[in-house]
Amino acid sequence: MIQIREYAILTSKRGYTPSMDLGLVSEVTLRWLQELQQSQKGKLLHESGRHSVKLGSYVGYLQSPSGESIEVLPKTHRQLPSAPQIRENRQLLRDMLATSMQLKPREAGPAILQRLQTPLHEWIFRQFLDHLSQLVRRGLRFDYQRVEEESRFIRGRLDQTRQCRQTPDRATWFHIQHDIYSPQRIENRLLRTALDCVLKLTRNPDNWRLANELAHQLAVITPCRNPLSELPKWQSGKLMQTYDGVKPWCHLVLEKLNPSFQQGSHRGIALLFPMERLFENYVAHWLGAELAPNTRLRTQACDKYLLKHQPAGAHGECNWFQLKPDLLLETRIPPSRNPLTAVMDTKWKLLDSQQASGDAKYNLSQADIYQLYAYGLQYMDGTGHMALIYPAHADFQSALPRFSFSRDLHLWAVPFNLKTRQLVTGEWLNNFPGLRGCLMQETI
Template identity: 40%
Template sequence: MRHVVVREHARLTTGRIDGAGSLDVASVPDSAFDWLCKESARLRAAGAPLVELHDRRWLRLDNYVGVIETPCGTRIEILPKAFDGADEAPRARALLRRMLSRCMEVKPRESGPASIETFDGPLTEWVMRQFLGALDGLVKRGLRFDYHAVREEQPYLRGRLEVGWQLRQPAGRAHLFQVEHDVFDADRPENRLLRAALDRVCRSAQHPDNWRLSRELATRLAEVPCSRNIAADFRRWRDDRLLAHYRPARPWCSLVLNEQSPLAFAGHWRGHSLLFPMEKLFERYVEVCLRRTLPAGTTLKRTPSSRYLCGHRSEQWFQLQPDFMAQRDGRRWVLDTKWKRLDAALDNSREKYGLKQADFYQLFAYGHHYLQGAGELLLVYPKTASLPQSLPAFDYSDTLRLWVVPFDLEQGRLESAPVGEAWPAAPAA
């Protein structure tokens, strides 16, 4: 299997590349190139193109991160474009795994930093490892059994006789009993989903540790039937205290089975591929980290949608949905995340740090409708070497101010923000 490592927005070609190549340029076989074109055309119809075709020899990847495995056996690992330097690939790979762990809300004792850093397999193998680890701990604590009714035909009487069914028996089957009884076993929605996910991992795992553990667990779950309706079983998944030890396994099970319950963006798994749109992953990661670091008394609301841009004939048009709204001691802040690299050195009226005018119009509308034109807005970008700290404030008016704030991806916190005494104060304009 050929393994190609690039980062988002990289260019792929079928020809030879001068030099050793880089994370921004790579060569793939003709079969992989053609498959990417066809797959992107299929996804484009759903509004989510995978690649952009530059010409007959070049493709440019979109902003997805993760792993793509083509039918010809080429594995393309796409990393976040967050670092520079010789160690960019290992740092980006560890960052992506850390972001997924945080977004899945996995506790450190279940997936600590050491396991994230030391496992050097591809992302799909790492996801399978997390699922198998959670399932192994669940099985050791014991599967949850339950009673369920069974109607069947038996040559002996067991449980309750179904009189109506029995009277309708043909004469040649009068010696058989139509009975209904309760069975106490592991055939319940949660276990059926875990068995379905385990079967998929058994077929896909290539890492020796994953292969061995998946086979061991398969023997423990051999008596559990596989789920026939994954969506319906996820809706019936219970989360009471008797199933508390099932909670760590659910997000990984959901991800393996291509369900989108643990994350609104969840991944796209086709065959052995697993992709995430980086904007949604960054937005979710910022939310989870903020909820951990915000001081007591501060509330964070995700995607408020109570305001509209304008009214028309007694109707409200163009709903305004910022990413977050924070509130503390009667003050409110509107936050919007943007996955883009800014450059603080581009401090001039022509390049404007790489900021987009449309984003400022968008935040201006948020400020007037959610803050009534008085307060502070935050545009959150990833922290990079070119954006180490907040930019000077942007003043819409004497009462409405916008801050461009970097978010430290490795530390999981805002570098500086004007959100009160518990957050570091932003630099003065």
């Protein structure tokens, strides 16, 4: 399996030494990647010459129709990662994925260390199989199913309309309708379909062994022919609570990891996730768990707009260009009735605290600064402190000195420790009283 990280180049040219930033693929795989790039309009991949493509800020797993597999890990260091760092990045990706999907992976003890070497798709298969195995032990949900058949004996209800049309030579046969207590619920059929997919795709001996065992236990259940159209029919409720754990993993397998149900002639697996969104959800989850009692953390607030406009002939003003900061921290400080608001935005980018020149600007994005300025004006009335949260690494271990838009509006660039799942403390923290309940670490 080819192993790379974000922004790596995949090429079919020979003569290069493969690394985490350069992967060597076959011509068939390259053509599939180029077709994928065109179908996604450059969202996942970018053209980088005739014989290569460049990945964007996406992580996950790719498998071409020829069977060549590619694992894409997060880029958390500027330099090429060591073997232990690769394992840490794989675990980080799993944690972020589970957090974004609001899942609780079933791993404990030595299993965690053993599966650090497991590729992402095999780990997802294992999570699905573990949850399905637990569900089977607890018992599947059955449901009554109406059956119409012709029988020598009457049970249930006689279908008088069809019986009146019965020919004399079959007068001793009865058209009946009755209910049977059947496991053929749509949820069970979707699980069986996902199980068949895992059994076909997995290359891990432990996964195959467990999948094969479960396939024998669910042999009476009929798979779905078109599972993607059946997924919305999955029922939720008190009686289906035992299915809550396996449901998201089943959806993930059927929607992302099953090439049999994908459109187009060149079917492959493209299980890719945007790191920007994963990081945002990861930070929001761990900050929300450690806030001060009088503080609320809102995600993707959308109360404000950049400007108002009244088109010619219109009867009123319209709000244009909605502003949606990633995190909005609202802290109530008595006796004031209005909460103290602080905008916090997450950015998955590696800053460099040593590049403090006017040209480098710590690798900050000018567009991000403009964006925060607009947030500060609309959400904070141009007064207060805001924060840009970036991943911590060797070149960015403490908050940068304060940036000021004006005398009253300020901005901090703050590192988030991916290992401890906490913000790095410092002088900046005094301006965010809602975060004083967090237990933060000073170093990576």
